Amino acid sequence: xxxxxxxxxxxxxxxxxxxxxxxxxxxxxxxxxxxxxxxxxxxxxxxxxxxxxxxxxxxxxxxxxxxxxxxxxxxxxxxxxxxxxxxxxxxxxxxxxxxxxxxxxxxxxxxxxxxxxxxxxxxxxxxxxxxxxxxxxxxxxxxxxxxxxxxxxxxxxxxxxxxxxxxxxxxxxxxxxxxxxxxxxxxxxxxxxxxxxxxxxxxxxxxxxxxxxxxxxxxxxxxxxxxxxxxxxxxxxxxxxxxxxxxxxxxxxxxxxxxxxxxxxxxxxxxxxxxxxxxxxxxxxxxxxxxxxxxxxxxxxxxxxxxxxxxxxxxxxxxxxxxxxxxxxxxxxxxxxxxxxxxxxxxxxxxxxxxxxxxxxxxxxxxxxxxxxxxxxxxxxxxxxxxxxxxxxxxxxxxxxxxxxxxxxxxxxxxxxxxxxxxxxxxxxxxxxxxxxxxxxxxxxxxxxxxxxxxxxxxxxxxxxxxxxxxxxxxxxxxxxxxxxxxxxxxxxxxxxxxxxxxxxxxxxxxxxxxxxxxxxxxxxxxxxxxxxxxxxxxx
Amino acid sequence: xxxxxxxxxxxxxxxxxxxxxxxxxxxxxxxxxxxxxxxxxxxxxxxxxxxxxxxxxxxxxxxxxxxxxxxxxxxxxxxxxxxxxxxxxxxxxxxxxxxxxxxxxxxxxxxxxxxxxxxxxxxxxxxxxxxxxxxxxxxxxxxxxxxxxxxxxxxxxxxxxxxxxxxxxxxxxxxxxxxxxxxxxxxxxxxxxxxxxxxxxxxxxxxxxxxxxxxxxxxxxxxxxxxxxxxxxxxxxxxxxxxxxxxxxxxxxxxxxxxxxxxxxxxxxxxxxxxxxxxxxxxxxxxxxxxxxxxxxxxxxxxxxxxxxxxxxxxxxxxxxxxxxxxx
Numbered sequence: 084x085x086x087x088x089x090x091x092x093x094x095x096x097x098x099x100x101x102x103x104x105x106x107x108x109x110x111x112x113x114x115x116x117x118x119x120x121x122x123x124x125x126x127x128x129x130x131x132x133x134x135x136x137x138x139x140x141x142x143x144x145x146x147x148x149x150x151x152x153x154x155x156x157x158x159x160x161x162x163x164x165x166x167x168x169x170x171x172x173x174x175x176x177x178x179x180x181x182x183x184x185x186x187x188x189x190x191x192x193x194x195x196x197x198x199x200x201x202x203x204x205x206x207x208x209x210x211x212x213x214x215x216x217x218x219x220x221x222x223x224x225x226x227x228x229x230x231x232x233x234x235x236x237x238x239x240x241x242x243x244x245x246x247x248x249x250x251x252x253x254x255x256x257x258x259x260x261x262x263x264x265x266x267x268x269x270x271x272x273x274x275x276x277x278x279x280x281x282x283x284x285x286x287x288x289x290x291x292x293x294x295x296x297x298x299x300x301x302x303x304x305x306x307x308x309x310x311x312x313x314x315x316x317x318x319x320x321x322x323x324x325x326x327x328x329x330x331x332x333x334x335x336x337x338x339x340x341x342x343x344x345x346x347x348x349x350x351x352x353x354x355x356x357x358x359x360x361x362x363x364x365x366x367x368x369x370x371x372x373x374x375x376x377x378x379x380x381x382x383x384x385x386x387x388x389x390x391x392x393x394x395x396x397x398x399x400x401x402x403x404x405x406x407x408x409x410x411x412x413x414x415x416x417x418x419x420x421x422x423x424x425x426x427x428x429x430x431x432x433x434x435x436x437x438x439x440x441x442x443x444x445x446x447x448x449x450x451x452x453x454x455x456x457x458x459x460x461x462x463x464x465x466x467x468x469x470x471x472x473x474x475x476x477x478x479x480x481x482x483x484x485x486x487x488x489x490x491x492x493x494x495x496x497x498x499x500x501x502x503x504x505x506x507x508x509x510x511x512x513x514x515x516x517x518x519x520x521x522x523x524x525x526x527x528x529x530x531x532x533x534x535x536x537x538x539x540x541x542x543x544x545x546x547x548x549x550x551x552x553x554x555x556x557x558x559x560x561x562x563x564x565x566x567x568x569x570x571x572x573x574x575x576x577x578x579x580x581x582x583x584x585x586x587x588x589x590x591x592x593x594x595x596x597x598x599x600x601x602x603x604x605x606x607x608x609x610x611x612x613x614x615x616x617x618x619x620x621x622x623x
Numbered sequence: 624x625x626x627x628x629x630x631x632x633x634x635x636x637x638x639x640x641x642x643x644x645x646x647x648x649x650x651x652x653x654x655x656x657x658x659x660x661x662x663x664x665x666x667x668x669x670x671x672x673x674x675x676x677x678x679x680x681x682x683x684x685x686x687x688x689x690x691x692x693x694x695x696x697x698x699x700x701x702x703x704x705x706x707x708x709x710x711x712x713x714x715x716x717x718x719x720x721x722x723x724x725x726x727x728x729x730x731x732x733x734x735x736x737x738x739x740x741x742x743x744x745x746x747x748x749x750x751x752x753x754x755x756x757x758x759x760x761x762x763x764x765x766x767x768x769x770x771x772x773x774x775x776x777x778x779x780x781x782x783x784x785x786x787x788x789x790x791x792x793x794x795x796x797x798x799x800x801x802x803x804x805x806x807x808x809x810x811x812x813x814x815x816x817x818x819x820x821x822x823x824x825x826x827x828x829x830x831x832x833x834x835x836x837x838x839x840x841x842x843x844x845x846x847x848x849x850x851x852x853x854x855x856x857x858x859x860x861x862x863x864x865x866x867x868x869x870x871x872x873x874x875x876x877x878x879x880x881x882x883x884x885x886x887x888x889x890x891x892x893x894x895x896x897x898x899x900x901x902x903x904x905x906x907x908x909x910x911x912x913x914x915x916x917x918x919x920x921x922x923x924x925x926x927x928x929x930x931x932x933x934x935x936x937x938x939x940x941x942x943x944x945x946x947x948x949x950x951x
Binding site for chain 2: 264362369370372379463468474476
C-alpha cells in the first residue's frame with residue numbers, strides 16, 4: 084500500500100505546476116465565458132436569434148454543439164461545453180502518456196519496474212491519479228458554473244460530463260501508450276483521437292434534426308459514437324440526465340481492460356506496433372544546415388497549416404452566412420468593426436479580415452516555434468556538431484530564418500487557399516478569393532517581425548529564448564487583438580505588431596503599417612545575423 | 624616539426640569560474656596526442672575553443688596556423704569532431720545523421736569512396752544505421768558520431784572522450800581506426816580520462832588539471848615522473864639484507880613478498896643488488912599512467928574543485944538531470 088501512496092505522490096509532485104495550470108486555466112475559461120455570454124447575449128430575444136441562425140447553419144453546430152433551449156444556462160452550455168471537453172480530453176491524454184510511454188521511453192519506468200512496484204502497479208496508480216485529476220477538473224468546472232450564477236444541479240451534471248470525457252481519454256491515452264513505441268507517437272495518436280471525437284460529434288450535431296421551435300435538436304448517430312457526444316447528451320441545464328455517461332464509463336472500462344492485458348503480455352519498453360525503422364542513408368536533399376532545419380521543422384509547420392486551413396474553411400463557409408445575418412442584425416456590424424481597428428468596409432470583408440488576424444497569429448506562432456527549435460538544437464548539442472563542420476554561425480541562423488519565413492508564407496497561403504476554395508464550394512462570389520489573399524498578405528509583415536525579433540532575442544539572450552518567445556507572442560496577441568475590446572490605452576496596443584497590420588477592406592487600404600513592419604523585420608533580421616558572427620555557442 | 628594545434632596561455636572564464644587558466648597545448652602534425660585530465664579539468668572547453676565554438680578570454684590558439692574563432696569554416700573543412708556527449712536528432716536515423724554530417728563537411732564528393740568507407744565503418748562498429756536517434760543508447764550514439772568522423776578523411780581529428788560509452792571490443796575497433804587515420808597522415812587530438820587507451824594509442828600526451836597544463840611530452844619523457852614497482856619472494860631474506868638495496872622507497876613485506884618502488888631512471892643499481900641477493904619470483908612493473916595520474920591528482924585534488932571547474936553547460940546539467948531522474 085505504501086508503494087501505491089509513494090507512486091501517487093510522486094506523480095502529484097511531478098505534475099503539481101502543470102496540473103494546477105490546466106485546472107485553474109479551465110476553471111477561469113469557464114468563468115470568463117459565462118460572463119462574456121451574459122454580457123453579449125443577456126436577453127432571450129437575442130439568444131433566440133442567434134440560435135435560429137445556428138440551427139440553420141451546420142458549420143456552427145459542428146463547431147459548438149446543438150442548442151437545447153434558449154435559457155442563459157443552456158445557451159452557455161451550448162456555447163462552450165465542446166471546447167472544455169476538448170481541453171479536458173487533451174489534458175488527460177497528455178497526462179496518461181507522460182506517466183506511461185514517456186516513462187518507458189526514457190528508461191525511468193525500468194527503474195521502477197525493478198523495484199517491488201513491478202511493471203503493472205505504476206500504471207494502476209496512473210489510472211487512479213488521472214481519475215482524481217479528472218474528478219477535480221469536473222468539480223472545478225461545476226463550481227465555476229455555480230459561481231457564475233448558473234443552476235446548481237445542471238452545473239454538477241456539466242461537471243460530471245466534463246470528468247467523464249476526461250476519464251474516457253485518460254483510458255485512451257494509456258491505450259495509445261500501449262500501441263506506440265514513442266511518447267511522441269502516443270501523444271499524436273491520442274490527441275488525434277480527441278480531435279476525431281470532436282469532429283465526429285460535430286458531424287452528428289450538424290446532421291441532427293431540429294425541433295419545430297428551432298431550440299432543440301435530435302442529433303444523428305454520429306454523435307453517439309464520440310465520448311464528447313455522450314457528454315453533450317447529458318443535456319445539462321435542460322434534461323439533466325446522467326445516463327449517457329454510462330457509455331463513457333463502459334468505454335473507459337473496456338479500454339483499461341485492454342491496457343492491462345496488453346501490458347501484462349509485453350516486455351517493458353516494447354509496444355504493440357513496432358517503431359518504424361528509419362532510412363539507412365539520408366535523402367540527397369538533406370545536405371545543408373538549412374535543409375536540416377526544414378527536415379526538423381516541417382511536421383510542426385504542417386500542424387499550423389492545418390490550423391490555418393481550418394480557419395480558412397470557416398471563413399469561406401461562414402462569410403456567406405454572415406452576410407445574411409448582417410441584414411437581420413445591424414448589431415453584428417458593430418461587433419465586427421470593434422474587432423478590427425479602423426475597419427470600414429463591407430461586413431464580409433471585415434469578417435474575413437477578423438479571421439485572418441487569427442491566421443496571422445498562427446503564422447507568427449509557427450515562426451516562433453522555428454526560433455525555439457533553433458534554441459533546442461543549441462541546448463541539445465546537435466547544433467554543436469553542425470557548427471563543427473564548415474557551416475558558419477550566421478549561415479546556420481540564416482537557414483532558420485529562411486525556414487521561418489517559408490513557414491509563415493505557407494501558413495498564410497494555407498488559410499487563403501482554403502478560404503477561397505470553400506467560398507467557391509458554398510457558391511459564394513469569386514470576389515472572396517481576392518479578399519482572402521489580400522487579408523492573408525496583410526498578416527505577413529507582423530509575423531515576419533516576430534520571426535526576426537525573436538531571432539535577435541536568440542542571439543542576444545539565448546537562455547531567455549523559449550520563455551520570452553511565447554510571452555511576447557501572448558502579449559502581442561492580447562494587446563493587439565483584445566486591446567480594443569477592453570479599452571487598453573493606445574500606446575499599449577501600439578506595442579503589438581498585430582495592431583499595425585493593414586486591414587484590406589473597402590476601396591483604399593492603408594498598407595503603410597505593413598511596409599514599415601517589413602522594413603523593421605528586415606533590419607532586425609540583418610542585425611541578428613550580423614551579431615551571430617560574434618556569439619559563442621551557448622548551451623546553458 | 625609542423626605544429627597543427629597550438630595553444631598558449633589559453634584562458635576561458637564563465638562568469639567567476641575559470642574553466643581554462645593559462646593552458647598550453649602543442650600538437651604536431653601526424654601525431655596522436657593524448658589530452659588527459661580528470662573530469663572538469665577543462666578538456667571539453669579547450670576543444671570548443673579549438674573548434675571556434677567558444678571564444679578565448681585570454682591567450683591564443685591556432686589550428687593549422689589559423690584562428691579557430693575567425694576562420695572556423697575554412698578550418699572545419701579539414702577537421703572531424705566527435706563530441707564527448709553525443710546527442711543526435713531524435714527523428715533522424717543514425718544513417719541520416721552520418722550522411723548529413725559528412726555532407727556538411729564536404730566529404731562525400733567522391734560518392735563511391737565515401738559509401739565504401741561508411742559501409743566498412745558501420746560493419747566494423749556493428750552499428751544499426753536505421754534506428755532513430757532517440758532510440759540509440761549512449762554507446763551507439765557515440766558510434767554514430769565516430770562513423771561520421773571517420774567516414775571522410777580529415778587532416779585533423781578532434782575527439783572528446785570518444786570511447787567512454789564503448790565496450791572493450793569496440794574500443795579495439797576504435798583503436799584500429801585511429802591508427803588508420805594516423806597512417807593516412809591525420810593528426811589526432813584525443814581527450815580522455817581513461818589512461819589505458821591513451822597509453823596504447825598516443826605518441827605524446829598533455830596532462831591538464833584545473834585549466835592548466837601540468838605535464839606534456841612523450842610517454843617515455845613522462846615516465847621519469849613515476850617510480851617502477853619491484854617485488855619478489857622474500858624467501859628468508861632479513862630486513863638487513865633488504866636494506867642493502869640502494870635508493871629504494873616504500874619498502875613493505877606483504878604475503879611473503881618484499882615490495883618497494885624505485886625511481887625509473889635508477890633501476891640498474893637496484894637490479895645488480897637483487898642479483899647479488901639471488902631473489903626468486905621477481906616482478907618489475909613499469910609505471911602506468913594511472914600512477915602518474917594519481918601522483919598528480921590523487922593526493923591533492925578535492926572533489927569540490929573537480930566539480931566547480933566543470934563547464935557550466937550541457938554536461939553539468941545532464942548529470943544533474945540524470946541524478947534527479949535516478950532519484951525518482
